[in-house]
Amino acid sequence: DADVTQTPRNRITKTGKRIMLECSQTKGHDRMYWYRQDPGLGLRLIYYSFDVKDINKGEISDGYSVSRQAQAKFSLSLESAIPNQTALYFCATSDSRDRGSEQFFGPGTRLTVL
Amino acid sequence: AQSVTQPDIHITVSEGASLELRCNYSYGATPYLFWYVQSPGQGLQLLLKYFSGDTLVQGIKGFEAEFKRSQSSFNLRKPSVHWSDAAEYFCAVGPLEGFKTIFGAGTRLFVKA
Numbered sequence: 001d002a003d004v005t006q007t008p009r010n011r012i013t014k015t016g017k018r019i020m021l022e023c024s025q026t027k028g029h030d031r032m033y034w035y036r037q038d039p040g041l042g043l044r045l046i047y048y049s050f051d052v053k054d055i056n057k058g059e060i061s062d063g064y065s066v067s068r069q070a071q072a073k074f075s076l077s078l079e080s081a082i083p084n085q086t087a088l089y090f091c092a093t094s095d096s097r098d099r100g101s102e103q104f105f106g107p108g109t110r111l112t113v114l
Numbered sequence: 115a116q117s118v119t120q121p122d123i124h125i126t127v128s129e130g131a132s133l134e135l136r137c138n139y140s141y142g143a144t145p146y147l148f149w150y151v152q153s154p155g156q157g158l159q160l161l162l163k164y165f166s167g168d169t170l171v172q173g174i175k176g177f178e179a180e181f182k183r184s185q186s187s188f189n190l191r192k193p194s195v196h197w198s199d200a201a202e203y204f205c206a207v208g209p210l211e212g213f214k215t216i217f218g219a220g221t222r223l224f225v226k227a
Contacts, residue, residue: 004157031213040123042204042219043158050213058214090157094213100146100165103215105157 003027006091006106014114019078021109023091030096032074033103034058034066037088046089049074050096081113116141118207120218127195128226135190135221137205147188148206148215149179158204164188175199200225 004025013019023032030051035043035058045058047066055066063085065077078085088110092103117140127133139145146165150158162173169181179190188205202222208215 033214040219043217045214048214092158096213099209099213100163101213102148102150102160102163103158105150105159107155107157 002107004091004093004104004106006089006109008109009107010110012112012114013081015080015082017081017113019081019111021076021089021091021111023074023076023106025072025074025091025093025104025106027093027095027104028071029093029104030071031094032068033092033094034064034074034076035090035092036060036085037090037108043090046076078111081111083113086111086113116207116210116216118205118216118218120203120205120221122221123219124222124224126224126226129197130194133190133192133195133199133223135203135205135223137188137190137218138186139188139205139207140186141207145207146209147179147181148208149173149177149188149190150204150206150217151175152202152204152220154201161190161203195223195225197225197227199223 007022033048034046049068091106094101094103119138148163149161152158162171164171164181202220204220205218206215
């Protein structure tokens, strides 16, 4: 089984709808991240979480919210989706015990907002 | 301000030819430097990382990267490219506050027969 899983893998929705993207990990990492990927822009950080009690905004948090339900689960919500939120979304984890820890990525969720 | 620049949006090489992908960074202290690969329909996978020691780092899939402090560069190389190397490659630097990482915009590699 994959260490970092994301559901759904693909989603098409309409403007104004509420959408939740879910992420689960079995790596035992404390830190989790949500990114969006757009062509030519690389990965941009939406939110990140140090642990269940700590949530932080990234560079592009407007229009998004998150919930860290448990150490292993980190969900991303779009309260009222808009077309420019069409993108590929990635969840990632890292281990705070290793300062140079790389990030481990899920397979991504492709979201299309019509 | 910290930043990562990948000057090439896309590169095309012939199968069997050598490859070099460029990465320049701006970082106030000694950074951790990473190269990730994203194959179509998949998440990012770490190829290699560098923090200290030998400036030539070996990674998976036959890739290597060289850290040059004087040039603030961390270029990725492979002596002989295979068709399966076609993917997007991201250079990254960290850790920033909160164990964040900055990613470059990516370089898409095309491999022609």
